[in-house]
Every structure is written in structure tokens, then in C-alpha cells.
Amino acid sequence: MQRSKYMETLKGGYAVSFEISPIWREAFSLAWDAFCRGSVPVGCVVVDGEDRILARGQNAIYDDEIRTPLAGTNLAHAEMVALSKLRNSEHNPRLYTLYTTLEPCPMCFGAIAMMGIKQVRYAARDAMAGSAALTAATPYLRSKCIHLEWEDSPLEVFQIALATAFELNRKHPKQQQLLELWESDCPVGVHVGTALYQRGDFHTAVRERWEFEQVFARVMTNSANVREIGRGGGLYEDSAF
Numbered sequence: 001m002q003r004s005k006y007m008e009t010l011k012g013g014y015a016v017s018f019e020i021s022p023i024w025r026e027a028f029s030l031a032w033d034a035f036c037r038g039s040v041p042v043g044c045v046v047v048d049g050e051d052r053i054l055a056r057g058q059n060a061i062y063d064d065e066i067r068t069p070l071a072g073t074n075l076a077h078a079e080m081v082a083l084s085k086l087r088n089s090e091h092n093p094r095l096y097t098l099y100t101t102l103e104p105c106p107m108c109f110g111a112i113a114m115m116g117i118k119q120v121r122y123a124a125r126d127a128m129a130g131s132a133a134l135t136a137a138t139p140y141l142r143s144k145c146i147h148l149e150w151e152d153s154p155l156e157v158f159q160i161a162l163a164t165a166f167e168l169n170r171k172h173p174k175q176q177q178l179l180e181l182w183e184s185d186c187p188v189g190v191h192v193g194t195a196l197y198q199r200g201d202f203h204t205a206v207r208e209r210w211e212f213e214q215v216f217a218r219v220m221t222n223s224a225n226v227r228e229i230g231r232g233g234g235l236y237e238d239s240a241f
């Protein structure tokens, strides 16, 4: 699969490059668009066996204007929006793979099961609402044989950084609990998301209509300057951060 390279030069003058596949690029572009439009930053694409994109979705729970009948409702999660575009008369979801930037919640996991999707890949774990564990929750769900795969890549850092910035801005009552749970899996993502939010980088990116690649490179560059100390999740920032 063709991969794109993105580069950003650090303060010290050396460059860091990152690669991302076209499918993940599309999913994260949708997540970034959702962020810019004031909804939860999650994106989703469904592909066939030849990696052709058949359906796209982005979270639109606060977005009445985006084109989906679910817009502006609590059903408008990225996965639900994408799955709602697959017609029984045209599609065979059993052969498809769903890519989502964040581990599916119980609602989306249920929809994935009922649609007959067998393969799911997600970029970031969600210790709050993530429901990958439901694959074995009941005899019925076990019979579905859904294979969920966490990608274990820098994409998790980007997703958690973006989601952290969104939650700091949204000021949800469960914000602290949410950030602590995400930090348990991905401390760098929460740390970088918080730092860039407080520095105003996300506001600048939205105001100046940055493309996904530009935001991705900014988050990754700053992540490269942070390293974990020990298993306790403590973080160290070097002078370039």
C-alpha cells in the first residue's frame, strides 16, 4: 500500500518524518474535520477486501449541518454514520474492514456486530467507553467472531492528543476521569494534547484551517520530544518542547 510521508523540522534543526497509510489518513482527516466543526474528533472508514473505501463517517453529535440523518443526535458517532451508508442491496459487510480512530463504544460495537462486520481496526484505546471486550460478552456476540485489532502505533498518540484538547475545551463533567483513564494507556497523548491546547496551537490550527497533515506533524514532533520515565507514567520534556 502506498504510504505518505510527513515531515516537520524541530527547533534544533533536525527533521522527523512519519508515515501513515491512505486509509488511516482518510479516517484521521475525518476526525480532524469533526474537531474543527465542534464535534468529538473521531473518524471512520469502511473498506472492502481490496482496500477500496466504501463508506466514511465522522462524529457529528453537535453538528446539525453535516449530511447524515443522524446529524445532531447522540447516535451520530463516526462508526454509526459510516455503517448507515451500507445498503443490504449493495454491500456485503462480512467481507469488509472497519477502521476507526478510537476504540468503538458499546453502541458502535453493537452496530458493528449487527451489521455483520468481522474485522475492526482502531488506532487508540479508550479505557472509558471502549468496548472491544464485548466480543466475548454473550454467546450471541461470541458467535459473531468479530476480530478487533488495536494498531499500537503513533496514531494512538495523535488521537488521544486530539481528544484531550477537545475535552479540555468542552469542559465535560467527567473530563478529569476521562483524561486519567486515557493517561493510563497513553500518557504522551494526554500530555502533548494538554500542552498544545494550553499553548493555543489547536485554536490556531482551527482558525487557520490547517490540513490534517499539518496538525499530525505538529503533534508528532512534540511527542518526539517527550519520553516516559519508568512505568509510573511520569513524563520528561526536553528543551525543544
Ligand SMILES: [Zn+2]
Pocket: 077, 078, 079, 104, 105, 106, 107, 108, 109
Ligand atoms: Zn460509538
